[in-house]
Structures are given as C-alpha cells and as structure tokens.
Amino acid sequence: MDATTRPDGGIWALWSSAAQPPAVRDLEGNVVLTPPGEPAPPSVAVEDIWVEGPGGRIHSLLRRPLSSEGPVPLIIDIHGGPTAHDADLFRAYPSAWVDHGYAVLQVNYRGSTGYGSQWRDALEQRVGHIELEDVVAVRDHLVEAQIVAADKVVLAGASWGGYLTLLGLGLYPDRWAVGVAGVPVADYLAAYEDEMEALKAFDRSLFGGSPDEVPQKYRDSSPITYAEAVQAPVLILAGENDPRCPIRQIENYVAVLAERGAEHEVYRYDAGHGSLVDDERVRQVRAEIDFATRHLNGR
Known part of the structure; x- marks a missing residue:
C-alpha cells in the first residue's frame, strides 16, 4: 500500500x-x-495456507472459485524473482483463472522475500530444487485435504516462475496435468551464454561461480537436464527479443521435447521479457487458459 x-x-x-x-x-x-x-x-478473497515443509512452515495464498464444490482444478501460479513474494493484492491474472473455475495457489517458497534472510537465501543450497520442494509440499497438502483434484493441477509461472515450472515438470512429472511456462530459463548453460551481463553476475552469485567454474551446479538446476522425464503437455511463451531469458535456450529445450514426441506448444511474440501491450497480454492469458482447459477436459 x-x-x-x-x-x-x-x-x-x-x-x-x-x-x-x-x-x-x-x-x-x-x-x-x-x-x-x-x-x-x-474477484475473490484469498485464504492464508500454512504447511509444514522440509525447510520450515510455508506460507501460501489460495483463491477458490465461488461455485466450487468438492475437489476443483488448480493452477499453481509461481512468482518470479526469485527475490519477490506474493501478497493479498489484486491481480488480473489469477482473477481470470478463478473466473474460469480454477482455484489459484501462490506459494512463497524458500527464496521469497518477506520471511527473513535465512528463508530468502535457502535456495542457494540447491537452486530450483529447494523452491520446488516447497511448492510440491503445498500441492500435496491441498490434494490430501481434497480441496483440489489430484489429476487437474496446472503448474505455471513466468520468468523465474517459468523456470521453476519447466524444472518441476521434469523433477516431479507425476504431480502435474499441464505446464504453462512464460519466458523461462530452460537451458541454464545456454541462457548464461546469451543473457545480459547483469544476470550473469546474478547467476555467479547464486551458484557460487560461472558455468565454467561450477558446471555441475548449473546442469543440476537446468530444466533441460530433466526434459526427458516430462509427461504433462506444456505451453511455453517466449519473447523473440528477450535479453533475460533468451530465445535460443528455449529452442534447445523445445527441441528435446519435439525429438521424443512430447506434447507441447510454443507461443512466440515479438517483444522481450513480457509484453507491455494490453491486447497482447490478454491474448497470452487466453492462450494459457485455453491450453490448460483443453487438456484437462480430455482427462
């Protein structure tokens, strides 16, 4: 405020x-x-959800559609950053999903701000894996509580959230029915080569060195390492001129999916790390909801 x-x-x-x-x-x-x-x-009010996770209590925000009865479809909207957090604020994106009958979950995983430096810096233990442990813990809690349908969970996010989406689809392939990744890091080694200099410095700080110095850490945290395990249909949104998550490394990841015949679609647009054009943003959200609904209705 x-x-x-x-x-x-x-x-x-x-x-x-x-x-x-x-x-x-x-x-x-x-x-x-x-x-x-x-x-x-x-839209609808959020509910605070607290779940015991592998690294401590995880705070999440849950929006439920007004007409929901029994387990409902869920989209997990993973925030970017990673040094950011979700709060009780109005956002058009989750509201659109709620209007289409989905519950929306936002997880303030380890790496999020607002919960102390120890929580924020915990992801450095194993980048990507730490955050996803928390996301999976909350997802499993909601399934066990029969709030959401286990076979109708969409994993989604943009930027760092898109990165975690692709990584999660490979690391926990049985947890998701659909994946929607916006402007993601998909191949960390190629991303480092092509990204802007400020992000190279950020990555060196995060991983404790460059890919030449700690290559195994980058491979361990790279979605392309686990692309062979992806089971869910995935939609990837990519900016043609993105300096933060460049297009080449996304193409590398998509090539792996295509080679093994994995179900996927790519939405490319003529801009950078997201679009500032309202009509384009509306088209992207419509494409995401249509993609998820089409595949969930076939289950």
Whole structure:
C-alpha cells in the first residue's frame, strides 16, 4: 500500500486486496479517487495456507472459485524473482483463472522475500530444487485435504516462475496435468551464454561461480537436464527479443521435447521479457487458459 499526505493533513492511500481492485482511499476506508473508464470487476478473497515443509512452515495464498464444490482444478501460479513474494493484492491474472473455475495457489517458497534472510537465501543450497520442494509440499497438502483434484493441477509461472515450472515438470512429472511456462530459463548453460551481463553476475552469485567454474551446479538446476522425464503437455511463451531469458535456450529445450514426441506448444511474440501491450497480454492469458482447459477436459 502506497500512501501520501494531502495539503489538508489527511492521508490518502492506494489500496487493494485480492478481492477488490486498486482504489485511492482515505484512512476511514472511503474511496476518494477512482481510475477512469469502466471499473474492474471484483474477484475473490484469498485464504492464508500454512504447511509444514522440509525447510520450515510455508506460507501460501489460495483463491477458490465461488461455485466450487468438492475437489476443483488448480493452477499453481509461481512468482518470479526469485527475490519477490506474493501478497493479498489484486491481480488480473489469477482473477481470470478463478473466473474460469480454477482455484489459484501462490506459494512463497524458500527464496521469497518477506520471511527473513535465512528463508530468502535457502535456495542457494540447491537452486530450483529447494523452491520446488516447497511448492510440491503445498500441492500435496491441498490434494490430501481434497480441496483440489489430484489429476487437474496446472503448474505455471513466468520468468523465474517459468523456470521453476519447466524444472518441476521434469523433477516431479507425476504431480502435474499441464505446464504453462512464460519466458523461462530452460537451458541454464545456454541462457548464461546469451543473457545480459547483469544476470550473469546474478547467476555467479547464486551458484557460487560461472558455468565454467561450477558446471555441475548449473546442469543440476537446468530444466533441460530433466526434459526427458516430462509427461504433462506444456505451453511455453517466449519473447523473440528477450535479453533475460533468451530465445535460443528455449529452442534447445523445445527441441528435446519435439525429438521424443512430447506434447507441447510454443507461443512466440515479438517483444522481450513480457509484453507491455494490453491486447497482447490478454491474448497470452487466453492462450494459457485455453491450453490448460483443453487438456484437462480430455482427462
């Protein structure tokens, strides 16, 4: 929540929740300023989910569709970063999935910010694997509690979330019905060669060296290492001019899927690490939901 003091001494704040789109409110909660145009539709409130994981208690946020009865389809929306976290804020992306009958889970896995430096830095023990242990622990908890259908779980995310999606599809192939990976790291060795210099420095810090110095660490954490094990249909969204997760390393991963006849689709668009064009973003979300629904309905 961002706030500022007004000339009259009052305080206005930009406020939202998972259920309510952003609005400028005063400290009494009254809406004092709204954006132009048609108001955004509301969504559903989040539930805090706490699960005991291999590295401590894991905090997650769960959105459930209003009309849900019994186990429902689930999309796990893995945040990027990895130094970021999900909070009780309005976001159009999970709201769209909820409107299509999915529950949406956001896991603040080890590596997320907001839970202390030990939690944030824990992923350095084994990059990618640590975060996925937490994601799987929460997924299994929701399945065991019969909140979600075990055979209708979609693993999804963009950027670092897309990376974890591809890695998770290979490491835990029996846990997912569909994968949706946006602008992912797919082949870590090739990604390092092509990515921007600032990210090379980040990777060296994360892994404790370059691929020449610690090649086994990069291979151990690279989705392409486990691509032969992928069972779920996967949709990959890739920017043609992405300096963060370059297109060549995604093509390397896709070639492995194609060679073994694994079910996959690639959505390429003429931009970089995501698109700033609203119509393009809508097309991408529609493609993701259509892909997941098409494959889940066939199960």
